Amino acid sequence: MTDFDPSCDDILREIAGAPSPDALENVRIKVLGRRGSLTVAMRALGGLEPEERRRAGAALNAAKERITAALGEAAARLGRAALEERLRRERADVTLPVPVCGAGRIHPISQTIDEIVAIFGEMGFAVVEGPHIEEDFYNFTALNIPPEHPARQEHDTFYLPTRPDGSRLVLRTHTSPVQIRTMLAQRPPIRIIVPGRTFRCDHDATHSPMFHQVEGLVIDRTTHMGHLKGCLIEFLRAFFALDDLPVRFRPSYFPFTEPSAEVDIGCSRRHGELRIGAGSDWLEILGSGMVHPQVLKNCGIDPSEFQGFAFGMGIERVAMLKYGIPDVRAFYDSDLRWLRYYGFLALDVPSLVRGPLPGGAAA
Numbered sequence: 224m225t226d227f228d229p230s231c232d233d234i235l236r237e238i239a240g241a242p243s244p245d246a247l248e249n250v251r252i253k254v255l256g257r258r259g260s261l262t263v264a265m266r267a268l269g270g271l272e273p274e275e276r277r278r279a280g281a282a283l284n285a286a287k288e289r290i291t292a293a294l295g296e297a298a299a300r301l302g303r304a305a306l307e308e309r310l311r312r313e314r315a316d317v318t319l320p321v322p323v324c325g326a327g328r329i330h331p332i333s334q335t336i337d338e339i340v341a342i343f344g345e346m347g348f349a350v351v352e353g354p355h356i357e358e359d360f361y362n363f364t365a366l367n368i369p370p371e372h373p374a375r376q377e378h379d380t381f382y383l384p385t386r387p388d389g390s391r392l393v394l395r396t397h398t399s400p401v402q403i404r405t406m407l408a409q410r411p412p413i414r415i416i417v418p419g420r421t422f423r424c425d426h427d428a429t430h431s432p433m434f435h436q437v438e439g440l441v442i443d444r445t446t447h448m449g450h451l452k453g454c455l456i457e458f459l460r461a462f463f464a465l466d467d468l469p470v471r472f473r474p475s476y477f478p479f480t481e482p483s484a485e486v487d488i489g490c491s492r493r494h495g496e497l498r499i500g501a502g503s504d505w506l507e508i509l510g511s512g513m514v515h516p517q518v519l520k521n522c523g524i525d526p527s528e529f530q531g532f533a534f535g536m537g538i539e540r541v542a543m544l545k546y547g548i549p550d551v552r553a554f555y556d557s558d559l560r561w562l563r564y565y566g567f568l569a570l571d572v573p574s575l576v577r578g579p580l581p582g583g584a585a586a
């Protein structure tokens with residue numbers, strides 16, 4: 224028999240007084256570890272006479288139960304104390320005003336994308352993205368723009384070096400290839416918008432070689448031109464925060480839609496100043512149309528069963544119009560003075576619930 228004291232008063236006192244989880248663990252190892260005093264005493268029971276073994280065994284088991292219970296209680300007590308200490312240390316007064324982070328600003332392009340996503344999100348559209356480096360098939364051919372089609376010239380495409388098989392990858396010239404990728408990957412109903420970067424070899428006050436578009440695509444059994452019109456009118460009025468914004472659909476041509484329509488919004492240009500809203504002038508704002516049956520077929524969708532509409536819009540353009548930004552090149556100059564003037568505070572998160580943002584740059 225060892226010198227383990229089955230009344231275990233000292234051990235219980237040590238457990239009750241343990242100042243930290245580490246100290247408690249040390250006591251546990253000292254008593255219940257592989258070479259702990261109680262473990263050793265229990266191992267020694269085997270050498271005792273049966274009568275003596277029964278008596279000593281019962282005493283040791285009772286001691287083990289008390290010690291285990293005391294360890295559990297102490298662990299809970301120390302855990303509670305640690306939590307209280309942490310809550311005290313990390314206390315935050317939620318009634319304090321939010322500190323205004325002075326330096327950083329959200330770039331107007333990011334803000335505009337967030338605004339567009341918030342509006343279409345409310346209408347049940349999902350956001351989808353696609354690669355910037357694209358195959359000819361997705362950027363052109365599947366969109367009903369075959370190799371010799373004149374629309375290819377209009378796109379001022381950036382080509383990557385020819386590959387051994389003679390094919391060339393391109394920097395996508397529009398977000399439309401993501402229509403194809405989505406229709407090939409999922410069955411209708413489809414309701415997506417695709418905000419993202421696009422590239423064309425063009426550079427002046429209204430064109431940047433890298434710019435942003437947002438694409439929209441809706442495919443279902445009964446989707447028709449009325450849905451296209453309602454959806455885009457609703458969007459444009461919410462985006463420009465003008466309930467009575469005049470919107471006009473003008474017949475147009477895109478290889479991937481039939482019929483196609485360009486969408487104009489009402490404006491006035493009095494005294495050389497452009498104002499969005501009622502007026503006698505029109506401003507072209509986006510391209511749209513009913514998805515061409517050939518494009519549906521290219522994606523394995525039966526045009527006698529499904530139809531839908533698509534649209535594409537330049538994000539810089541609508542941001543310039545909404546926030547009165549005169550030159551597209553400034554978006555990418557990283558001029559801090561420009562960013563402080565036209566940028567947005569991090570907490571200006573766009574949402575339809577909160578109401579539209581004022582149509583001007585943040586202070």
Ligand code: DAH
Nearest residue numbers: 397399510511512533534535
């Ligand atoms: N991809 C066209 C462009 O970049 C824009 C566009 C027009 C997209 C009509 C569409 C559409 O989805 O239906 O000029």
